[in-house]
Amino acid sequence: MAVLLEKNFPVEAGAFTTAGEASTTIKRTLKQLGIGPEVLRRVSVACYEVELNLVIHSRGGTLTLLVDPEKVTLISKDVGPGIPDIEKAMTEGFSTASDEARTLGFGAGMGLPNMKRNASEFDIQSEVGVGTTITMSFALK
Amino acid sequence: MTVREVMQIVDGKILVGEDRLDTPVDTACGSDLMSDVLAFVKEKAVLITGLINPHVVRTSEMLDITCIVFSRGKMPSEEILEMAEEVGIAVISSPLTTYTACGELYLHGLPGTKPKKPAPEGA
Numbered sequence: 001m002a003v004l005l006e007k008n009f010p011v012e013a014g015a016f017t018t019a020g021e022a023s024t025t026i027k028r029t030l031k032q033l034g035i036g037p038e039v040l041r042r043v044s045v046a047c048y049e050v051e052l053n054l055v056i057h058s059r060g061g062t063l064t065l066l067v068d069p070e071k072v073t074l075i076s077k078d079v080g081p082g083i084p085d086i087e088k089a090m091t092e093g094f095s096t097a098s099d100e101a102r103t104l105g106f107g108a109g110m111g112l113p114n115m116k117r118n119a120s121e122f123d124i125q126s127e128v129g130v131g132t133t134i135t136m137s138f139a140l141k
Numbered sequence: 142m143t144v145r146e147v148m149q150i151v152d153g154k155i156l157v158g159e160d161r162l163d164t165p166v167d168t169a170c171g172s173d174l175m176s177d178v179l180a181f182v183k184e185k186a187v188l189i190t191g192l193i194n195p196h197v198v199r200t201s202e203m204l205d206i207t208c209i210v211f212s213r214g215k216m217p218s219e220e221i222l223e224m225a226e227e228v229g230i231a232v233i234s235s236p237l238t239t240y241t242a243c244g245e246l247y248l249h250g251l252p253g254t255k256p257k258k259p260a261p262e263g264a
Binding site: 024 | 173174175176177178179180184192194195196197199200202203204205
């Protein structure tokens with residue numbers, strides 16, 4: 001499918017102050033493209049969750065936005081540390097977030113399940129010592 | 142219910158969005174946990190929270206939340222107010238505790254967000 005738009009957003013580990021800026025830009029970009037409010041909301045929530053995860057848990061990574069006529073795709077790819085037990089990480093309430101993240105109101109163990117709930121398709125691949133890649137797509141039709 | 146009615150019910154002061162006092166709201170959520178807000182809240186909502194940091198606005202922006210009520214008389218920073226202004230979210234400061242503010246709004250007919258599961262559309 002022809003890609004209409006591709007944008008990459010580097011996300012820095014531990015950058016709590018700027019966390020969410022990529023999601024804000026992505027939301028505005030999609031709004032300008034005329035993406036409907038229901039899909040836009042689901043993309044925004046999942047995007048913010050995955051961006052926060054990059055800030056809270058990863059050693060840094062990149063968020064990629066792809067838009068084609070059928071769907072919006074978000075890819076989060078980090079450079080580690082990787083998730084030892086994906087099934088556990090996908091459980092609501094399970095979290096390894098830092099106190100800093102919790103002070104800001106995050107780290108309740110809702111992130112990954114919430115991404116899965118909002119996306120039309122959700123895939124997570126992770127290898128300890130290598131990194132984690134999360135791919136989410138949101139059908140437009 | 143409108144933002145204006147929310148302001149009156151929680152005995153609050155509008156800090157951002159005086160021009161949006163007549164905007165309708167359908168539902169509300171009281172939480173200091175943004176993780177839960179992201180997982181449960183629907184559109185046209187009021188968020189009542191005692192947590193004050195820019196991520197409250199960021200979270201609200203992602204969810205298209207209409208109005209944030211900061212409880213216990215907390216005053217958000219200029220940075221937070223500017224962010225809210227930029228994204229068009231009304232901000233109210235209320236002297237009530239989170240529990241009381243939620244209770245008053247509920248008593249006046251503003252329902253809570255329905256529990257999710259399984260579908261995101263609440264089907």
